[in-house]
Structure formats: C-alpha cells, structure tokens
Amino acid sequence: MFTSVQHLFIASTLLTTASLVQASHQCAADRVSLQVLGSGGPEFTDNRASSSYLISLDNRARIMVDAGAGSSINFEKSGAKIQDLDAILFTHLHVDHSADLPAFIKASFFTPRRSDLQVFGPAGNRVMPSTTAFIRKNFGPEGSYSYLQNFVEPDQRSAYKIQATDVPLTPHEVSNHSLNDDISLQAIPVNHGPIAATAWRVNIAGCSISFTGDMSNQYKTFGTLAKNSDIIVAHNAIPQGAGGVAARLHMQPSDIGVIAAETNPGKLVLSHRMNRSLGKETQTEAEIRKHYDGNIIFADDLDVIQPASH
Incomplete structure (x- = not known):
C-alpha cells in the first residue's frame, strides 16, 4: 500500500553520466529558486534550524529536501504552501533531517490539499528503517501518530494519501523518477557511515539542483x-583536519573542493553548518579554492538562491 502510483515515476534504472547532464542554456533560472529552510545540524546552540531545503518553480514550492527540526517554522516564514508540494525527498532519516515530517503532515489537514504526496527516501539497512517503514512507524495503525493513519490508509476522512517510495541502496546505481513534465529526480547511494543515505538531483524547468546530504564521499x-x-x-559539518567518527560520516572541505571541481556547479552552497565548522569559513573556503574557483555561498536559514548560468 506504500508503492507510488505507476504513472508518477519511472522505475529505478541505471543511467549513464551523459543522461544526467542537462544543457545549462536550458535552465530557466528566472523561474526556479532554492530556499534554505534549515542550514544547521542537530545542535541547539547554532541558532539554526536543522537540514531542510525548498525548491520553487514560478514562486510555488514544489520539492522539499529533508525536514529537520525547525524546518516547519521556516516553511511558514517562507510563505510556501503545503498543498503546492509535489514531493518530499529524504537524504536519510537521522533526526536532524526528518523530525518535522509529522508537523507537515498534520498541518496539511488544514489546507485544501487533495493530491497524493510523494515521499522518497533510502531503503533500509541493519541500522535504519526504510522510508516506507518510517512512514508506517509514524502514521500507520500501530504508529506513533496513529491518529493520522488516514493519510496512509485512506477512509472517508482522507483528503489525500502519502505515497512512499524506497530508493535502492545498490552501489553506483542511479534511480530515476519522473514526477511530471517539469520535474524529474535522480538519487544515488552515498556513504554516511552505517546510515542508509542517498544524494539527490532535482531537474526542474531545465535547471538542476543537487544535494550531497550527509556523506563521507567514500x-x-x-x-x-x-x-x-x-x-x-554540500554539507559542511566538519572543518579540515577533523578526525574520528565525524570524519567517517562527513566530508572535509578538501573533499568538497574535489567534488566541486569534478561536477562544475554554477553555485556551490555550503550548508549543515555545525558549531565545529562555524567560524572556520576562511579556512574552509581556502581548502575548496585549491580545487574549485566558482561561486561559493555559506548558507544561512531562509537564504534564497537562484541558479546561475555556467
């Protein structure tokens, strides 16, 4: 009951690099924007909401990536409307990326939303539940918020249904999902230590916005x-030279620089900024500049960023 409606996505498939590359001249940059709903991590001392991002087309919020604590408050501040969302994408299900999902689902009851809500995220592993299981554990008949079960088991009260899809964790396999004529999605597994995790690419109106999520780049x-x-x-959760568990879970700035040189983004946005990386922006940028000479933005909550032409 948690599989997506067939006409809303193309089944997972292995894609070539060439098929992922969009011609930059096709990007309708004046129609597309990225807003940072949460630029922090799980701390309560960084004055930031936890990880969350909103992609809008023609001033309508269409895709949300992650829903960390505090993101629902900033969603309200952004002026976005829940009924406009086509999909919510999860990079992984750590608390600082998923905790506010119940707040969004409950709030949707008070909106005119009638279309099903697509939710995509990683399949499960020995440490983390799959995204479909996460939805059941939150909203199913035996879930933590079972009073909202009509969103997964529709009845006469149901205005819409959550349609959850698990992204396979097969190494190096890119999953392709087409939402509509304007928006398609790609995901690929990434290493975040033992945590099931994926990175995302959102192609929208000819533009492409990609999210590392939390990863080590292993x-x-x-x-x-x-x-x-x-x-x-890209998530800048640790400074250069960090070691231990943090370095096994996250990219150092030099790793981000190598990735930026390889991918050549129009803009590189550094987010998931935690206390251990805040205040080290000069050193972080210097490490990245060893590899990448493009536009670097250190994200703050509610920043709005538009695509730039290559």
Missing part, C-alpha cells in the same frame, strides 16, 4: 549524479 558516487548542476548543496 563511495565517490556523487560526481556521477551531480555533473554540471546549476547548484550543488
């Missing part, structure tokens, strides 16, 4: 996904 798969993206959102 798989070295993101470059295949994000080549020539108009915007890349």
Whole structure:
C-alpha cells in the first residue's frame, strides 16, 4: 500500500553520466529558486534550524529536501504552501533531517490539499528503517501518530494519501523518477557511515539542483549524479583536519573542493553548518579554492538562491 502510483515515476534504472547532464542554456533560472529552510545540524546552540531545503518553480514550492527540526517554522516564514508540494525527498532519516515530517503532515489537514504526496527516501539497512517503514512507524495503525493513519490508509476522512517510495541502496546505481513534465529526480547511494543515505538531483524547468546530504564521499558516487548542476548543496559539518567518527560520516572541505571541481556547479552552497565548522569559513573556503574557483555561498536559514548560468 506504500508503492507510488505507476504513472508518477519511472522505475529505478541505471543511467549513464551523459543522461544526467542537462544543457545549462536550458535552465530557466528566472523561474526556479532554492530556499534554505534549515542550514544547521542537530545542535541547539547554532541558532539554526536543522537540514531542510525548498525548491520553487514560478514562486510555488514544489520539492522539499529533508525536514529537520525547525524546518516547519521556516516553511511558514517562507510563505510556501503545503498543498503546492509535489514531493518530499529524504537524504536519510537521522533526526536532524526528518523530525518535522509529522508537523507537515498534520498541518496539511488544514489546507485544501487533495493530491497524493510523494515521499522518497533510502531503503533500509541493519541500522535504519526504510522510508516506507518510517512512514508506517509514524502514521500507520500501530504508529506513533496513529491518529493520522488516514493519510496512509485512506477512509472517508482522507483528503489525500502519502505515497512512499524506497530508493535502492545498490552501489553506483542511479534511480530515476519522473514526477511530471517539469520535474524529474535522480538519487544515488552515498556513504554516511552505517546510515542508509542517498544524494539527490532535482531537474526542474531545465535547471538542476543537487544535494550531497550527509556523506563521507567514500563511495565517490556523487560526481556521477551531480555533473554540471546549476547548484550543488554540500554539507559542511566538519572543518579540515577533523578526525574520528565525524570524519567517517562527513566530508572535509578538501573533499568538497574535489567534488566541486569534478561536477562544475554554477553555485556551490555550503550548508549543515555545525558549531565545529562555524567560524572556520576562511579556512574552509581556502581548502575548496585549491580545487574549485566558482561561486561559493555559506548558507544561512531562509537564504534564497537562484541558479546561475555556467
């Protein structure tokens, strides 16, 4: 009951790098925008909401990537409307990327939304549930918020249904999903230690915006996904030289620089900025500049960023 309606996506398939690269002149940059709903991590001392991003087309919010704590408040501040969302994409299901989903679902009850909500995220592994299981555990009949079960098991009260899709964790395999004529999605597994995780590329009105999510780049798969993206959102959770568990879970700035050189984004947006990387922007940029000489933006909550021509 949690599979997506067939006409809303193309089944997962292995794509060539060439098929992912969009011609930059096709990007309708004046129609597309990225807004940062949450630029922080799981801390309560960084004065930031946790990870979340909103992609709009013609001033209508269409795609949300992650829904970390505080993102629902900034969604309201942005002026976006839940009924306009085509899909919510999860890079992974850590609390700082998913905690506000119940708030969005409950709030949708008070809107005129009638179309099903697509939710995409990674399949499960020995540590994390799949995205479909996550939806069941939250909203199913035995879930934490079982009083909202009509969103997954429709009845006479149901205005719409959550349609959840698991993205396979097969290494180096790109999953392709077509939402409509304006928007298509690609995802690829990435390494975030033991956590099931994927990176995303959103192609919208000829523009492409790619998200690393939290990753170590151990798989070295993101470059295949994000080549020539108009915007890349990379997570800058640790400073150069960090070690231990943090370095096994996250990219160092030098890794981000190598990725940016490989993918050649029009703009590189650094987000998921935690206390250990805040205040180190000069050093972080210097490391990235060893590899990439393009536009670098250190993200703050509610920043609005438009694609730039290559």
